[in-house]
Amino acid sequence: MDSTGVGGQHRHARPDAVLEALDWTRVVVGTAARAIVATVVGLALWAAAPAVLGWQPTTVVTGSMAPRLTPGDVVVSRPVPEPDVVPGRVLLADDPDQPGHLRLHRYVEARDDGTLVTKGDANPAADSTPLDRSAVHGVGYLRVPWVGVPVAWAHEGRWGAVAGAAAVLAGLLALCAVDGGLRRAGREARGASAPPPPSGGTRVHGRRSARGPAVRDGSRAGARHAALRQGGALLVTVAVLGGVGLVAPDRAEAVPFAASTTSPPSRVTAAVMPGPTKVTCVSNGPGKGVTISWTKPNWAIRGYDVSWGGTRIASPDAAATSVVVTAGLLDITSGKITVRALDAGPGSVWSADGDAQPTVTVVTSLSLTCS
Known part of the structure; x- marks a missing residue:
């Protein structure tokens, strides 16, 4: 028996098993x-590809269309004839409330004047300003999830997040x-003609290949080839993702009503409707x-x-400045008089009470007094 015995065989087998496990890990x-x-x-x-057909990719940057569309999605809209712009379709249009921005909301109904009412799926109410038909760029046709996230980050100025995403991508390309x-060595081994292997297995570059995924190639030429392929893959990936940034730079912005937004300081003051002044009460005598x-x-x-x-x-109408109150058959025995002015705007519910509320008391069935 060999002097190494069974124990010697295990001393040789254990390093091969570790190397095979490492090779399988690299493959996975x-x-x-x-x-x-x-x-x-x-x-x-x-x-990016549909832009060649004249379709318009747009990056979603708000959650107003959640859950169907989420920030970072790219929505590709295609131009359609006007008869195809029907309620229920998601429209990409110039936002009348934010010049220079786009609105990506669902078309819910048409007004009598021909304008289109839109609404974000996640918003509690329709958009305050309807769209002109001429403002519509197209109908949402294709949703590509997540790929526009770096584009949205770049528009928001979150360059740290963009750099982190680039680092992750570079790490994946390296892996x-x-x-x-x-x-490569496995392909070379499969393509080479060699005599039948001995019982211990073939050896290529000093490694046994009877088991395991493949064998190692430690040559400098192999390393250079791998580096060139990796660099080429990096260039292709950067070119494709950069193309997304070029063809889908537009942002569809329509913030949900419940979201918090940041706006520059403004000088808007609320109008306060005044009420009647110098409200007085004068008794006219018994009866x-x-x-x-x-x-x-x-x-x-x-x-x-x-x-x-x-x-x-x-x-009383708007021209009145006084009114006579008599007891009559009213059941009221004592109460305050309130004079309320009503706003003249169509459909307005604004009102304002007078600056005083005199108390009128019934003394007898036909006699009133002021206090």
Whole structure:
């Protein structure tokens, strides 16, 4: 028996098993990295290629169309004839509320004047300003998820995130070639004609290849070839992703109503509607009630509501400056008089109460007093 015995065989087998495990690890890592890079490049091509046909790729930068569209998605819109612009379609159009920006929202209805009402799927209400048909660029046709995230980051000035994404991509490209020597040597071994291997297995470059994925190629020429392929893959990937940045730079912005936005300082003040002034009450004597008078506010109004103890008792027109209140058969025994001015705008619900609320009390069934 060999002096090394069984133990000697194990001393030789253990390093080979470790090397085979390392080789398999390199193959798995390299394959996974190539799959990820191929997916990213494929998505980028889907986003950029339709621009050759005249379609318009657009990067989504807000969540107003969630969950169907999320920030970082690229939506490709195609021009369509006007009859194909129908409710339910997602439209890409110039945003009338933000000159120079685009709106990517769903078309919900048409107004009588021909304008189009749009709404973000995630927004609680329709957009405040409708679209002119001439502002529509096209109808959303293709969604490419996530590939526009770096483009959105660049538009937001988040250059740290862009640099991080570039570093991750560079790392993946480096991992794509981690098993290059094994794959190349395996091809060479399969293509070479060699005598039948001895019982211990063939050896190529000093490594046993009867088991394991392939053998190692430690030559300098192999390293140079791997570096050249890696550099070429990097250039192709950067070119494709850069193409996305060139053809899909436009951003569809329509922030949900519940989101927080940053805006420059403004000097907008809210208008406050004034109410009637100098509201007074004068008793007219037994059986003649009381006269409530006031001064008209400096505001366009359509009329007044006069209430006694919360119950409306008169609705004078805008020219009136007084009203007579009598007891009559009213059930009210005592209450405050409120004179409320009503805004003249069409459909307006604005109103403003007078500057005083005199109290009117029923003394007898036909007699009132002011206080």
